[in-house]
Amino acid sequence: MLKTASATLGKLFAVMALGWLVLGTAHAQSAPQSSRIAWLSPERIYNESKLAKLAGDKLKEEFSPREKAMNELGARLKTATEKYTKEEATLGEVDRARRQREVVELDKDFQRRQREFREDLSQRTNEERAAIAEKATRIIKQLALTEGFDIVLQDAVWANPRIDITDKVLSALDK
Numbered sequence: 001m002l003k004t005a006s007a008t009l010g011k012l013f014a015v016m017a018l019g020w021l022v023l024g025t026a027h028a029q030s031a032p033q034s035s036r037i038a039w040l041s042p043e044r045i046y047n048e049s050k051l052a053k054l055a056g057d058k059l060k061e062e063f064s065p066r067e068k069a070m071n072e073l074g075a076r077l078k079t080a081t082e083k084y085t086k087e088e089a090t091l092g093e094v095d096r097a098r099r100q101r102e103v104v105e106l107d108k109d110f111q112r113r114q115r116e117f118r119e120d121l122s123q124r125t126n127e128e129r130a131a132i133a134e135k136a137t138r139i140i141k142q143l144a145l146t147e148g149f150d151i152v153l154q155d156a157v158w159a160n161p162r163i164d165i166t167d168k169v170l171s172a173l174d175k
Contacts (some may be wrong), residue, residue: 037150039153039156039166040153042155045166049174077106135173
């Protein structure tokens, strides 16, 4: 889920960077000047912005009833499995087969619901992150134009703190 949203933001930044690089190269050929580079941390934007915190609260509220139901179903499965294991030796063949089927069906239901829950949560998380990424991208573009950056990078192995614009983007996002 994080990788998908980061990948989308990354692709957008890569396209922006390539465009600025091409424009910067063409401009640099006509007049010698130094390029201005900026860097930001998308993970900080996804984790520290007010929008991200609001999205997290929204998702928690949206998914907490399902999570509670999943926990209850998991407890039922555990109880049923323990009871079956404990009584298995004393049950007749027909009862043992019936109870085993019930436990297996309960386990299948639990696994299915758990998978659906994870998929739905992942999808909603990606949707919320995409909205944050869209707003952040507009801010980054505006910041790049106003401050004269030729390229804005993300996910660098290392970047000098003087070119880090993450705090500026977070500040603008939180307004």
